[in-house]
Amino acid sequence: MRAEAVRDQALRHATAWAVLVMTLSSAAFLAYLALYRAAPADGLPRVEILYAACQVLPYGLVGAVLVAKRPDLPFGWLLSLAALSLVIMVAVMGPAIWALETGHGSQLAVWGLTVGALAFVPVALQGLINVRFPSGRPSGRAGRLLDRVLCWGIVLVLVAGMLGDTTIGAVYPDGVPGGAERFVDGTPVVAVGNALSLAVPVVILLGVLAGLGVVVRCVRAEGLERKQLEWRAAGVVAALVMFPFAVTDGLPDWVAGVEPLLFVATLAVPVLRYDLWAIDTLIRRSASYTLGAGASGTVFENLVRAVAEMLRLPFVAVLHRDRVLASYGYECGRLxxxxxxxxxxxxxxxxxxxxRGLSALDARDRQVLATVAQLVAGSVRAEALTADLLDARQRMVSAREEERRRLRRELHDGLGPLLTGLGLNLDAAQSYLQRDPARAASCLGNAKEASALVIGSLREVVYGLRPPALDDLGLVGALRLQVNRIAGDAGVSLELQAPDRLALPAAVEVAAFRTVVEAVTNAVRHSSGSRITVEIVPGPDDLTVTVCDDGATTEPWRPGVGLTGMRERAAELGGTFRAGPTPEGGRISAAYPLTRVPA
Known part of the structure; x- marks a missing residue:
């Protein structure tokens, strides 16, 4: 996770890094030109100075552009590192050579000459870039192995150059002026460093293999990936053609500057022209936000944050209907x-x-965002279902509490006074029984009326919990009794199509009963039709209830208390509900699952 934190900071300061690299590379280029003009014929070979100058400027400039434009890919950072190695080399070796030539040499100046080993870095990093092109990561097990060997090979060669005297001998083949030495000179350490320098041709050979790997992947690739690889493969082939002439000094000095230009050109064009955004980088980055130390936010919040930061967009959001699942930044401009x-x-x-400052997104950003949209669609559905489930659970809990409150109110405000009156009448009848039998009989009559009211009120409470007819007659029998009475009172013809017996969960029975009764009541009250059809169809997984009437209407239905209650009953059981006018008349349909339903 520390590597992710470093990467995060690098991406945040990519522009500043690009400006720094561009400035230092330009200054180093001018310094190399000055050294080239002032280099004596018997000193540092002029062709090597020219080659370094031809490397530092294109590597620095193109590396800075790639860091600014595509900071999530490693290519700009590797080019910048190559340029900075040449910047350090001229910044250290220049003063060291001046000190030795003017008689001010010391052990420190001789150590400064060993920094010349950094001249190897740009060539070695070409191999790393080829291994990781175009996705930014090595492909396959062989690619990952080659990537690791190249990294450790570069480190080994740099250590060898610092300990050995190869780079010192390249500058002063006849010995260092003034006889200055390092404290390791004359010890076995120098011999070990020179022996380790044998790794140089090995690393160069591995770099060649990495270039050939680009050519092979280009031949095998298709579509956009092949277009990306064609440019880099062309650069590899051209470099391989020039390689034998370069090592045999068979080319003019000015040709030395062609190879670095060719390399950066065949790298920058596909990176800037084609979509080389690594989607897996977005996923890894958002995952690091989620799983990292001190992580906060949901997966969606971290994903939109990663997209916004890597594409440098001021605002990114994921919406579900009118609800914002996650957002990052501040809304501005045209969305x-x-x-x-x-x-x-x-x-x-x-x-x-x-x-900011642009009126629209460019084509590459649109491609990346379209790909991100494809990746997160399934997760958005899951998130929405989870949110709907939580909402349904909250509504169920609220409905349960409302039902408890209703029961308490009916028991307290309805049955309570009736039972109190019943008790008072019985007490009065007892007190008047001996001395006023007529008045006692009147009190007993009042008590009987109160008991009848208590029984009626109690039946209403019981019916509100579960209609007793469901237990006595079953769903179909209870519906026939209830809806035939409703339709008969209104003079409407009603047909009930249902099996004679249904074995259903209790919750489904109650929901189906109340939905049918409410739907028939609505049809009688609001429809102009003369016929109602009720159809109950049990399936292997659900029970479907349909109520239709022949009252034609073209106006949309406004959801009232009845429709809302029917919809909520279906939602509580995980079912579906549809209601509205049709060319044949009004239609209400509900489906209730028969599995995983509370009994």
């Missing part, structure tokens, strides 16, 4: 939208704003 489609159904929207 662009991408539908989140899962299994053919739009489940949300990905929203992004263009960079």
């Amino acid at each position: 662009e939208r991408w539908p989140l489609v899962d299994h053919g159904e739009q489940v949300g929207t990905l929203v992004a704003a263009p960079r």
Whole structure:
């Protein structure tokens, strides 16, 4: 996770890094030109100075551009590192050579000459870039192994150059002026360093293999990846053609500057022209935000944060209907939208704003955001289902509490006074029984009326919990008794189509009964039709209830208390509910699952 933190800081300061690299590379280029003009014929070979100058400027400039434009890919950072190695080399070796030439040499100046080993870094980093092109990561087990060997090979060669005297001998083949020495000179350490320098041709050979790997992957690739690889493969082939002439000094000095230009050109064009954003980098980055130390936020919040930071967009958000699942930044400018489609159904929207100062997103950013939209659609559906489940659970808990409150109110305000009156009448009848039998009989009559009211009120409470007819007659029998009475009182013809016996969970029975009764009542009250059809169809997984009438209407239905109650009953059981006018008349349909339903 520490590596992710370093990467995060690097991406945040990519622009500042690009400006720094560009400035230092330009200054180093001028310094190399000055050294080239002033180099004596018997000193540091002029062709090596020219080659370093031809490397530092294109590597630095192109590396800075790639860091600024595509900071998530390693290519700009590796080019910048190559340029900075040449900057350090001229910044240290220049003063060291001046000190030795003017008689001010010391052990420190001789150590400064060993920094010349950094001249090897740009060539070695070419191999790393080829291994990681175009995705930014090595492909396959062989690619990962080659990447690691190249990294350790570069470190080994640099250590060898610092300990050995090869680079010192390249500058002063006849010995260091003034006889200055390092404290390790004349010891076995120098011999060990020179022996380790044998790794140089090995690393160069591995770099050649990495270049050939680009050519092989280009031949095997298709589509966009092949277009990306064609440019780099062309650069590899051209470099391989020039390689034998370069090592045999068979080319003019000015040709030495062609190879670095060719390399950076064939790298920068596919990176800037084609979509080389690594989607897996976005996923790894958002995962690091979620799993890292001190992590906060949901997966969606961290994903939109990663997208916004890596594309440098001021605002990115994921929406589900009108609800914001996650957002990062501040909304500004004209927003662009991408539908989140899962299994053919739009489940949300990905929203992004263009960079400040631009009126629209460019084509590469749109491609990345479209790919992100495809990746997160399934997760948005799952998040939405989870949110709906939580909402349904909260509504169920609220409904349960409301039901308890209703029972308490009915028992306290309805049965309570009736039972109190019953008790008072019985007490009065007892007191008047001996001395006023007529008045006692009157009190007993009042008590009997109160008991009848108590029984009636109690039946209403019981019916509110579960209609007793369901236990006595079953769902179909209870419906026939209830809906035939409702339709008969209104003079409407009613047909009930249902099996004679149904074995259903208690919760489904109650929901189906109340839905049918409410739907028939609505049809009698609000429809102009003369016929109502009730159909109950049990299936292997659910029970479907349909109520239709022949009252034609073209106006949409306004959801009232009745429709809302029917919809909520279906939702509580995880079912579906549809209601509205049709060309044939009004239609209400509900489906209740028969599995995992509380009894």
